[in-house]
């Protein structure tokens with residue numbers, strides 16, 4: 001194991017334990033959210049609802065007993081990430097009556113016989129309980145897509161593919177959903193997140209062509225893997241409210257030239273370190289929530305606070321509930337206590353804020369009733 005990974009694991013184990021959490025809480029004043037708009041009237045802050053949008057990147061993998069994450073890329077056939085992961089999440093979500101969005105990597109349909117059935121049942125169960133199914137792309141570890149296109153893909157990120165390839169990859173994923181989950185599921189597929197947040201301009205164009213209405217790949221202020229196949233770069237985006245995705249420069253927030261609403265993942269800085277709203281950061285997620293809850297302008301529209309987690313981080317290999325899911329539950333209990341907070345899917349957040357206006361014209365001037 002690399003030293004940096006070993007250190008990260010040690011830190012995670014420490015800060016997700018009781019003592020570590022107390023310590024983290026004591027220094028959580030270091031959590032800051034920039035660019036929420038500095039000159040709005042505080043009276044407007046709570047005029048509309050505050051949506052907590054839990055999104056789950058749903059893929060192979062699990063949490064090892066030493067807390068190390070085994071991701072889909074490392075073990076594409078660790079299908080426990082799907083059936084145990086989804087089942088564990090559903091247990092917690094239904095206990096607190098919270099809706100979530102499951103971004104599905106179609107690699108799950110490479111599973112065979114009993115595992116395949118378990119996965120399919122878990123997904124259908126999620127959909128039947130009012131959760132949303134969206135699409136999540138990992139071309140390099142999605143053998144269902146590769147098989148369908150008779151091609152091997154070596155990178156996760158959109159940056160490594162031509163427009164034609166991106167279009168055919170997303171299109172084939174839509175078809176795979178239709179084959180395994182039915183026409184209706186494919187029709188309802190309007191939300192999207194590129195694996196590793198690695199969307200680019202032509203990827204946005206392909207999404208538009210293929211009828212997606214919501215993207216949630218953006219991580220404002222954060223970039224990573226700039227020198228490998230997982231490259232993503234949202235570092236120039238300094239905006240936390242939804243905007244219309246641009247199909248001529250994916251990082252521009254004011255082009256208004258597509259029918260896709262970008263609902264960015266909530267990001268925050270912690271003593272200068274930029275982080276995503278993820279239960280991985282336990283008490284810091286609560287602090288970030290507070291920042292947004294108190295400061296996001298809700299005068300005209302509800303604010304969607306988009307949280308990210310992974311189905312593979314919700315389970316150990318044997319199906320036991322992993323620490324990150326316990327921390328997600330802890331966060332749900334915490335956030336539920338605030339008035340005006342609703343736990344909704346991306347589709348619901350979109351319907352509340354943007355839908356009528358997309359039919360009528362400019363989405364960004366729409367208001368919630």
Ligand SMILES: [Zn+2]
Nearest residue numbers: 057059195196
């Ligand atoms: Zn992923």
